[in-house]
Amino acid sequence: TVSCDRRSYRDCQTLFTNLSAPHLHKTSTTTHHQHYSPKMTEPTPLPFSPFATIPRELVIEIFLHLDILSLFSFLDTSRFHRRLLLSLPPIWRTVVFDSHVKMEMVDVYSTLRRFRDGNGLKKVVERVIMDGMDDPWSPNLIVLLVKFPNLYYLSATSRRRTTNLESDAWILNEMLSSGTIPAGSLSLRTLHVRHDYMDRDRLRPLVAVLEKLARERVQLDVRECGHVGCRQIVGVEKVECGGCGMVEGRCWKCVDACEGCKRRRFPPFIRNREVLELSKAVAVGEGKEGGEEEDAFSVFE
Structure with missing residues (x-):
């Protein structure tokens, strides 16, 4: 029994609260937790990234040498790497599909879908290089022209099975007529499409439709033979x-x-x-x- 004659009401209330606190039953409570509760451990810290201390200029120089699939693979390794790469627009201005790197077309199209307006990558791309990428299911040059509004350089050489200049010209004309690609809207200035087996592909329709779609004259890496009456395709060099x-x-x-x-x-x-x-x-x-x-x-x- 506790007497509260000489204590204030607040002091008595504090005393009774302490008497009924759980720590007074320490033996039973501790035993219960030791039997049922697992031992808590500290979370393992994330591994340190060497790119956290490298100057941004050097980081850009390193990643400029990677193809686009390898670049996204590294981006997915951690949240820090994701924030780092997305904060460096120069490494996204040139998209390279390396034909010497083993890749599935599913991965190629999945990579292209990751260029969105939401992450700001879609409008950053200015150059696409896909030389030697001759899989029948590989992206057509028209897909890339529509995908990237600021694309001014496109190189798709050594693609014998997937290059059809006449078909590309027809599709571009249809897209121009339907308004899918408005006249004078393309930023394209350089287009490389040559392969060693080019023979008599119809080049003039492609040149004509590009003059309507592009803001500036498009420089091609192929031309018709200069001999009178010959339309053989040759290189411009x-x-x-x-x-x-x-x-x-x-x-x-x-x-x-x-x-x-x-x-x-x-x-x-x-x-x-x-x-x-x-x-x-x-x-x-x-x-x-x-x-x-x-x-x-x-x-x-």
């Missing part, structure tokens, strides 16, 4: 004869031999083999002029 180095202005079908050395010309898809054989012939000729040809295995003697 200068092609030199493998024998004498003379610049060849017309296609190999119009002029089947070099005008300088009279050496036979070959189509582009066997040009590399031609140069290799020529270099071997020159090497053999120099060996004969210098006297007895050296044994290939003499270095081991």
Whole structure:
């Protein structure tokens, strides 16, 4: 019994509260928790990222060398890396699909869907490179033109199975007529579509529709042969004869031999083999002029 004669009401109330507190029954309560409650442990801290201390300029330089699938794979490793990469617009301005990296088309389209207005990536992209990406289900160049409104450079070379200039021109004309792509709305200024097996693809319709859709004149990496009556597709860069180095202005079908050395010309898809054989012939000729040809295995003697 506790007497409250000389205590205030508040002091008595505090005393009775302490008498009935759970810590007075320490033995039973502690035993109960030891039997049923697991031991609490501190959460494991997230691993430290080395990119937290690297200057932003160096981080940008590192990630500019990655293809787009590898870039998103790294972005998904942690929230810190996600915030870091999304805060660096320069690494998203150029999208590279590396044909030497093993990829599924499902992953390619999933990656393209991640460029949205919500995360600000869709309007950042200015250049797309997909050279050698010749899977039948790979994205068409028109898909990329519609996807990225500020795209000014598109390179889709060495895509023999997926390049059809006539079909692309027809689709672009339909999109222009329907208003899907308004006239003068494309930012495109450079388009590379060449592959070594291009023959007589209809180039003029594509050039005509691009002049209507683009704000500026689009520079292509292909042109029609300059010979009268010939519409063979050739590259815009200068092609030199493998024998004498003379610049060849017309296609190999119009002029089947070099005008300088009279050496036979070959189509582009066997040009590399031609140069290799020529270099071997020159090497053999120099060996004969210098006297007895050296044994290939003499270095081991």
